[in-house]
Amino acid sequence: DGGITQSPKYLFRKEGQNVTLSCEQNLNHDAMYWYRQDPGQGLRLIYYSQIVNDFQKGDIAEGYSVSREKKESFPLTVTSAQKNPTAFYLCASTHTGGGNTGELFFGEGSRLTVL
Amino acid sequence: AQSVTQPDIHITVSEGASLELRCNYSYGATPYLFWYVQSPGQGLQLLLKYFSGDTLVQGIKGFEAEFKRSQSSFNLRKPSVHWSDAAEYFCAVGALSAGNMLTFGGGTRLMVKP
Numbered sequence: 254d255g256g257i258t259q260s261p262k263y264l265f266r267k268e269g270q271n272v273t274l275s276c277e278q279n280l281n282h283d284a285m286y287w288y289r290q291d292p293g294q295g296l297r298l299i300y301y302s303q304i305v306n307d308f309q310k311g312d313i314a315e316g317y318s319v320s321r322e323k324k325e326s327f328p329l330t331v332t333s334a335q336k337n338p339t340a341f342y343l344c345a346s347t348h349t350g351g352g353n354t355g356e357l358f359f360g361e362g363s364r365l366t367v368l
Numbered sequence: 369a370q371s372v373t374q375p376d377i378h379i380t381v382s383e384g385a386s387l388e389l390r391c392n393y394s395y396g397a398t399p400y401l402f403w404y405v406q407s408p409g410q411g412l413q414l415l416l417k418y419f420s421g422d423t424l425v426q427g428i429k430g431f432e433a434e435f436k437r438s439q440s441s442f443n444l445r446k447p448s449v450h451w452s453d454a455a456e457y458f459c460a461v462g463a464l465s466a467g468n469m470l471t472f473g474g475g476t477r478l479m480v481k482p
Contacts, residue, residue, distance in 0.1 A: 286469070293377065295473050295475050296412075296472040297472075298469060301469060343411060343412065345412075355417065355419070356417055358414075359412040360411050361411045362409070
């Protein structure tokens with residue numbers, strides 16, 4: 254079945270460590286997104302990519318980095334510069350060509366906890 | 369800049385009662401509007417979406433929403449709530465011209481009393 258796979262589902266990190274969250278999709282979607290979710294704040298956009306080897310900062314990119322070397326993969330690195338990294342991270346993707354209906358498809362999320 | 373407001377952080381309804389979740393948006397152009405549902409620790413599932421045309425939109429699981437341009441609202445409704453509807457609901461606004469980026473409201477957590 255087509256979908257978006259995020260891993261790991263749970264991740265614990267010590268302060269000062271970088272961690273990388275994986276996001277893979279087999280939907281043949283062009284665009285991919287990373288959102289951060291905190292209680293009561295909805296979802297906030299971290300980074301997005303509309304084509305391979307290109308990506309743009311979202312509203313809260315500081316302390317995060319991404320790469321888009323393959324169409325199906327969009328990993329997110331949470332660096333030690335991120336002051337408050339404990340959150341639920343959601344990856345999403347969408348088709349942007351003809352027939353685009355604007356909706357995003359989401360993975361199951363990764364919960365990062367800094368100890 | 370676009371924004372979405374969901375005024376109710378928590379709502380509790382009895383099973384079988386009707387439900388309305390409020391959503392107000394601010395967007396300069398004609399918006400695309402969405403409602404998503406999220407179970408605890410899970411991703412988001414699309415309930416319904418509005419692009420154009422009929423302002424009353426039907427979705428999955430018996431939900432519907434009505435787009436009211438004059439009120440900048442897109443409220444979600446269900447005539448009879450089931451215990452399995454307990455979840456968090458997010459309203460979102462976006463546009464294809466904006467690279468499909470969606471702006472989300474803060475969410476409304478729905479609890480269902482037996």
